[in-house]
Amino acid sequence: MSKKTLIIVLALVLLGGLGYWWWSKNKSIKPQLSDQIKIGALLPLTGDLAKYGESGKQGLIIALNEFKTNHKNLNCEIVIEDDKADVKVALSSLNKLITIDNVKIVVGAMASGVTLGIAPTINEKKIILIAPTSTASDVTNAGDYIFRVCVSDAFEGKSMANYIANNFKSKRIGVIYINNDYGVGLKKNFIESAKAENLNIVFENGYNPTQKDFRIIINKLKNEMVDLLYIVSQKEQIDFFSQCKEQNYKPQFTGSTMIEDNDLLNKLGDFLNGTLYTYRSYNSSDTGVTTKYFVDAYQKKFNTLPDFYAASVYDATKLALKTAFDCSTNNTDYKTYLYTLKNFNGVTGLITFDKNGDVQQGFSIKEIKSGNFFFKD
Amino acid sequence: MDTPKLLVVMQLILNILHNHMIIVLLALSISMNYYLLKNFNIAQAVVITFGAYLSYLLLYSFHQPLYIAIIIAIILSVSIGLLSELFIFKQMRNRKLPSFAFLVASIGLYTILQNCISLYFGDDTKSLNIGEIAVGHQIFGAYITTVQIFTIAVSAFVFIGMYLLYNYTTLGKQIRAVSENAEFATIYGISSNKIILIVTAVSSALAAIAGILYAYDTNLTPTMGFNLLLYGIVAMIIGGVGSFRGLLLGSLLLASAQNLVAYYLDTKWMDAATYIILIAFLLWKPLGFSGKKLKKVEI
Structure with a gap:
């Protein structure tokens, strides 16, 4: 860098600094409206x-x-x-x-x-x-x-694991999850609870949020003869389920709150009947x-x-x-x-917040039946 | 993991074949452009996306029949490619800007146009194939959908067409002449501007076709083009610029690596595998499979 450009850069930095100081000084004396x-x-x-x-x-x-x-x-x-x-x-x-x-x-x-x-x-x-x-x-x-x-997801994973333990104890369970903080977190909680319940998890696979082609995963699920799938997904689940149908693969699907998505129902209609998922305490009806x-x-x-x-x-x-x-x-x-x-x-x-700023509420199990979302209980 | 069952292997082969053909199409589109102009045009990613979204628009907002929608979408995508060439890249070439300036300008253009798509269509996932999803065709126990079969056929057809165009026609010779040495070609009376426009148009058309086929198979998002473009670029670098056989091999290597890594490790590692292959080739075989003494690929 030549001397000239150095001087210009320094001058700009100085000018910027002065400008910021002046601006922040002016801002701080602005009166706060109480109402x-x-x-x-x-x-x-x-x-x-x-x-x-x-x-x-x-x-x-x-x-x-x-x-x-x-x-x-x-x-x-x-x-x-x-x-x-x-x-x-x-x-x-x-x-x-x-x-x-x-x-x-x-x-x-x-x-x-x-x-x-x-x-x-x-x-x-x-x-x-x-x-x-x-x-x-x-x-x-x-x-x-x-x-x-x-x-927290900690409770969501646990409540599905309990439900599976009570109803589908003997199934070969596969877990697939989206590779972000949400997916990895919930998957970990589910697997911990499932292990505590002695469930038989035979397969586990993460995918990137940009993933659109799930055929490889479906292929692996078939190979492992997974007959109960727990999926932690976001909006890309629509691709996943579509491809499941194309590849003629239908285990017992289970999932999280994210399953309740009208786009999914419109696109896949009856294919998803019987899908079970955990849902939070909000109920629009x-x-x-x-x-x-x-x-x-x-x-x-x-x-x-x-x-x-x-x-x-x-x-x-x-x-x-x-x-x-x-x-x-x-x-x-x-x-x-x-x-x-x-x-x-x-x-x-x-x-009511606990000392960590969390709330405690329960989860219910919901099911897709004849193209609609229903509370299971 | 135990040895996979026969039907799983069959399925893997079908998946690789399908991915391979999409990547071939993309690599072809990108390498035509790169071979001629010697710089990467990231904005081509948006041509891929535009092809898909314009078909969506024409199909479901203007209710055109499928083939008309696709033809118009390709034509419009080509015009986007041509306009950006005429008003941006040509002007930049006239001003003799260095090649990184093209890269930056094309990234800028990509960002602007991609955001335009986001603004108009929204960021949510759209679907070209809105009918009820059907169970695919069964081949030896493995499943393949009609769209996938169609994709493989179209890609193969386009690839052979391009091969014939480049090797057996006057236009192909002219394109190669301009690619090798534009000034020298001009002396022989070949208008390099005309050739550049033709190549831009054809490569945009290929990009749009790839976008439409891909979107038909999975779904559309405004950012879909960028990953596809990267796959194409990587396949081109592996294969070697300007070699048809190299493109075919490069795409096959990439598609197989992605699928096998996803199968044996985890789908999370698909993109990582792509870049590891890219880096390995850049380090040890920068001219790609073909090893032709072309200009080295420079980013």
């Missing part, structure tokens, strides 16, 4: 998990509208940032939320991998994160400032006041039934708004407020 509620949200609006992010955003809109109708004289805003279900993008979006929008509480992220990736920043900056759907069991120990309104209000408002606005993702983000958003509001009126610390919160009434169940 303003502003929270942030990190959702995967584009990228691989956009499908879930879109549902989530709709849940968020319902929660915001509800809050606005209840607090008419309040200036309320949610800054939504896209995280593309990618930690790098999420970090820069989060920094924008913290430094530019100055939010103290963030709804998100949906993907467990993203939540785990941004956790160090969240804890360091002492910002509250309320994760709607990050179910990986590692999130439990992610830090003091991370809360979530969904139950519940007649309780909270759920009914949410489902009606959602249906009116978006013309479809809210799924688990919409419901979870709705709960997380509602809780975040309530926290921001209550804390600004009582002048309490957000973290203390959330840890002492008891039985917040969400559509996914009653929310």
Whole structure:
């Protein structure tokens, strides 16, 4: 590098530094409106998990509208940032939320991998994160400032393993899982519980989130004569099940919450009859006041039934708004407020955080029957 | 793992054959471009994606019959290839920019166009084959779908066609002449600009066909093109640029490696296997199988 360019670079760096100092100085003396509620949200609006992010955003809109109708004289805003279900993008979006929008509480992220990736920043900056759907069991120990309104996968894997032990004890079990934080976490929990129940796991295989050709896996499953398959998948499951049908392979399918996906039913209709999966405590046909209000408002606005993702983000958003509001009126610390919160009434169940910021709720077993999702019990 | 059963082996062979033919098509498309212009055009990934998404659009939004939808989709994808050549890459060549500038510009173009697809169609998985999924045909106990058989046939047909074009026609000779030495070819009255346009059009058409066939077999996502492009590039590097036999062998090696690694280790390692092969070839056999004294592949 010549001397001239070096001087120019140094001058630019200096100028940038000065500019930042001036800008941040100006920003910090800006007065804070006391009657303003502003929270942030990190959702995967584009990228691989956009499908879930879109549902989530709709849940968020319902929660915001509800809050606005209840607090008419309040200036309320949610800054939504896209995280593309990618930690790098999420970090820069989060920094924008913290430094530019100055939010103290963030709804998100949906993907467990993203939540785990941004956790160090969240804890360091002492910002509250309320994760709607990050179910990986590692999130439990992610830090003091991370809360979530969904139950850890640790319990989901266990409840399916128990069900299998009670009903299909003698089957040859295969496990396939998506190779990300969600898939690996849930698979590990399932296998641990299954081993404890002495189940016969003969095959285990991970695949990359971009995988589209599952014929090799199906081929291996046939070779191992797997007759009960536990699958931890996300939206790519539609390819997997399609190819199962093409290759004429139909063991007893079992899976996680992710199985409840209308696209899957539309495409594969009767092929999936008899598929069993664990489902979280949210039930859109519940007649309780909270759920009914949410489902009606959602249906009116978006013309479809809210799924688990919409419901979870709705709960997380509602809780975040309530926290921001209550804390600004009582002048309490957000973290203390959330840890002492008891039985917040969400559509996914009653929310009380334990010392890790987790909630405890049960799972039910659901089944696909004649092209629809039903509760088994 | 025990020795696999006969039907499992049969299935493995069918899967490899199908993957092989898709990769051949991609490698062909990329190597035509690279052989002529000596730089990688990452934006070709988006031509692959465009082919698939345009067929989807024409089929399900404009309700065209299948063959018309596919023909129009190919034509439109070709025009995207041609427009990017005319308005971006040609201008860059005229300004005599170094080859990494092409790489960066094509990555930029890829990102822009891929995001356009995401914006318009959304990021969720779409399906070209919306009918009820049918059980495939049985061959010695292994299953193969109609789309896969069709894919293999089309790829083989296109490959032979291209082989004949390059080796037995005047146009093929002209393309090879311009590829070897553009200035010298110009002296003999071959317009290199014309040849570049023709090759861009044909290679875009091949990319679009590969995209459509792939999407018919599995599904469509806006990012599908990039992985496919990489497979094509790797197959081309293994095979050696400008050699048809090399392409065939390179694709076969790649498809077999991917399938066998996935079968014996884990599907997680498929992409890793691809890159290990790539690195091994770049280190020990940078000219690929064919070993022809062409320009070494440079990224």
